[in-house]
Amino acid sequence: MAVVYGFGSAAVDFRIRTADYGDLYKDKLLAQTWAEMGGGAVANFLSQVSRLGVKTAFLGKLGNDIIGKRIIELLEKENVDCSGIIVSDEFCSPFNVAVYSGLEMRRRGGFLIPNSLAKLTDEDIEKLVAPITADDFVMIEIGEIPPAQVIAFANAVHKKGATLCIDVDLDPVRQCGFTPEEFDGVCKLCDVLIPNVVSMATIYSDMTAASLAEKMYGIYGKPCIVSAGKEGAYYCESDEGAKNVPIYDAVVVDTVGAGDAFHGGVVYGLVTGMSIAEAVWCGSVCGGINCSTFGARDGMANGETVRKILEA
Numbered sequence: 449m450a451v452v453y454g455f456g457s458a459a460v461d462f463r464i465r466t467a468d469y470g471d472l473y474k475d476k477l478l479a480q481t482w483a484e485m486g487g488g489a490v491a492n493f494l495s496q497v498s499r500l501g502v503k504t505a506f507l508g509k510l511g512n513d514i515i516g517k518r519i520i521e522l523l524e525k526e527n528v529d530c531s532g533i534i535v536s537d538e539f540c541s542p543f544n545v546a547v548y549s550g551l552e553m554r555r556r557g558g559f560l561i562p563n564s565l566a567k568l569t570d571e572d573i574e575k576l577v578a579p580i581t582a583d584d585f586v587m588i589e590i591g592e593i594p595p596a597q598v599i600a601f602a603n604a605v606h607k608k609g610a611t612l613c614i615d616v617d618l619d620p621v622r623q624c625g626f627t628p629e630e631f632d633g634v635c636k637l638c639d640v641l642i643p644n645v646v647s648m649a650t651i652y653s654d655m656t657a658a659s660l661a662e663k664m665y666g667i668y669g670k671p672c673i674v675s676a677g678k679e680g681a682y683y684c685e686s687d688e689g690a691k692n693v694p695i696y697d698a699v700v701v702d703t704v705g706a707g708d709a710f711h712g713g714v715v716y717g718l719v720t721g722m723s724i725a726e727a728v729w730c731g732s733v734c735g736g737i738n739c740s741t742f743g744a745r746d747g748m749a750n751g752e753t754v755r756k757i758l759e760a
Contacts, residue, residue, distance in 0.1 A: 450719055451529075452497050452504045453580060455601055456490030456589025456615070457565060458519050459542040468550030477547075486522035486745050487544050489617045489708050490589045495526040496712025496734055501751040502719055505529035507576040508593075509536055509564045516541035516564070526745070532579060534572050539564035542592065562592035573600045582609035585719050587711070588634070590647075591617040595626045599634060606637040611718075615711055616643035621650045635664070640718065641672040642711055648674075657682045658690040665690075671724050673714060673731075675707055680732060685724045693728045696736030696757075709748050710735035726758075733757050 462484055466477040486495070494504040506528055510516035512535050519541060520530045542565050546558040568576075580586060586605050588598060605612050614634060620626040626634075628651050635641060641664055645657040652660055657676035661684040664672040671685040680694040713734030717727025737749040 449502060450611075451581075451584045452494065452502055452715060452719060453507055453584060453586045453610075454490035454494045454504065454589070455507045455576070455586065455593070455598075456493075456617070457488035457542060457560070457562070457592045458491035458506055458508055458510070458523065459486075459488040459544050459560070460515050460518050460522075461485050461487030461544045461546060463546045463548065465548045465550075465553060466556075468552075468554065477549075484518075486519070486526075488519075488542070489591055489615065489711075490587060491519070491523060491528070492708035492745055492748075493587060493589075493615070493711045493715070494523070494528045495745050496709045496738075496748045497716050497719075498527045499748050499750045500712065500716040500734075500754060502716055503529070505532055505579070507532050509534040509539070509568050509572055511535070511539050511541040511564045512537045513541055515543055522745075532576060534568075534575060536564055536567070539567050560592055565592045566594055568593065568597040570600060573597060573604060577601065577604040577608065580605060580608050580610050584610045585613065585715060586610050587613045587615055587715060588638070589615045589617050590620050590624055590626070590631070590634075591615075595624065595630050599630060602634050602637045611640070612638045613640040613642060613715060614638045616641075616647045617707075619647050619650050635668055635670075638668075639670060641668065641670055642714065643672070643674055644707060645674050645676045658692070661690040673724070673728055675710055675735075681710070681728055683724055683728050691725070693725070693732050696733045706735040706738045709738035712748070713754065730754065730758060 464479040465481045498504045540563040547556040620631040657674040661674045661682045665684040673683040682690040684690040710731040713731035717730040738747045
């Protein structure tokens with residue numbers, strides 16, 4: 449079976465709870481409690497695919513520090529192959545800081561510090577791409593890695609003939625520094641497009657998730673799956689237009705990581721021969737189940753649980 453590779457963010461998430469002084473408070477806040485857990489969109493995605501029973505591997509650059517070692521430890525715990533990671537003595541590993549306030553844990557914001565992920569060289573890209581074969585599936589995240597390195601990686605994977613998927617995790621223009629033309633060039637190289645409707649608002653303004661799926665399918669002629677929060681997901685793979693797949697009904701405790709679990713379920717479905725519609729429903733099941741616990745990975749479903757739901 450194919451290996452699913454991930455090229456994007458892997459981090460340690462630090463979740464901090466402060467007192468709640470209201471939205472207008474701008475002074476220093478003391479962290480009353482904090483927690484550490486595995487994070488990063490691609491790392492979470494790979495963890496979900498691995499739990500479903502497909503071989504996975506992370507491709508990226510980490511620092512030779514306590515954070516980098518913890519990232520690898522948490523990935524290996526999920527049976528994600530970390531042998532292709534480049535370890536640097538020069539740069540610090542990436543981490544996220546998310547702030548919540550009050551006993552209700554009201555989310556105030558999250559801050560991503562890419563560090564070593566933003567320092568990939570052309571030589572690094574060559575090393576990371578080396579093990580990929582035409583039989584493999586590769587997920588590229590539009591996020592912390594700079595455009596030049598994403599473009600170089602996408603071109604190298606495309607030349608190898610592997611199936612290439614793009615996860616648009618952050619706004620490509622406003623947050624990640626892509627020009628619309630650069631982003632368009634990456635999309636043309638991909639076989640499956642999985643953007644979030646919010647992340648695409650700068651390039652495609654005033655579009656619903658359904659119209660965005662239809663628009664991107666019309667431009668690229670590739671299956672486009674748009675995640676849309678409470679609306680579930682919309683996919684378009686033909687001129688028949690976009691179709692909706694609702695969220696799998698589950699108790700919502702924390703939505704952080706649900707999108708990554710959704711992507712993991714979709715890619716698992718595609719790798720194992722499901723249709724686009726079946727794969728999107730598989731993603732919905734994984735995303736819904738992941739919402740039932742606090743944290744990006746703790747609530748990710750295993751293969752047996754998901755397969756029973758799909759069979760039912």
